[in-house]
Amino acid sequence: MAFNVAERVVFVTGAASGIGAGIAEVFAREGATVIAADLSAEGLDAEIRRVRALNLTGTVHAAPLDVTDAAAVERALDAAAAEFGGIDAVINSAGIFIDIDPYDINTDAVRKVMEVNYFGTLNVCRAATKHLISRRGSIVNLATGGLDRPLPAQLAYVASKAAVVELTRSLALALGRDGVRANVVAPGYIDTPMIRRNHTLPSGELSTEWEEQLETYRSYSPLHMVGQPEDVAWLIVYLVSDEAKFVTGQTFRPNGGFVVPR
Known part of the structure; x- marks a missing residue:
């Protein structure tokens, strides 16, 4: 194994498709116990069946969840910690994208994007903190390459992800004394x-x-x-592993050189 995450308990949101599904699969390949959460129970069920059919060394378990429901998020994390003995990492991949016309801004759409992308991430981080402290665990939040090269129609999406970055930086500063690390991964075109x-x-x-x-x-x-989802997932495996014990409060850009910031 490149990085040892075997026997880690990892809670992944947005795991029914795309990057979230790729994260769940790669962690299961590496021997982790994965709680795969998503709003789409049907999509989640199909993804769980697909991953289980691969006969991987780790396990994957479905947790249908609306990340905007703070009480439901807390129940889901508490239940996962009770069933599997704790939580070692949370990876917030759940998110939505709605095109917004800058000349005719739909504020309801902006609120919806913020509710899922920012408050959904906040809800998971808040509910997970007590569990992560007991295991000196790790938070990885997903942002976007649009942080560096936004498009006009992304004004809500990029703003929500910029808020996630600042949330993560604040968590890294606040939780570091308890051994909890928090980082951002901002993918390019996947x-x-x-x-x-x-x-x-x-x-x-x-x-x-x-x-x-x-x-x-x-x-x-x-x-x-x-990129492919696994190109993002392997970076996250590193960030959750002990090999990244000195890494916190950072934003990583797996983007194929889409941007090369100083």
């Missing part, structure tokens, strides 16, 4: 349903323009690559 959504036909097939769009995404990377 091949997930989120970036495919505008190119997916009602039949579920991809439009003829998808390959052209994919090539555009590749052109943003000096490596000429679009």
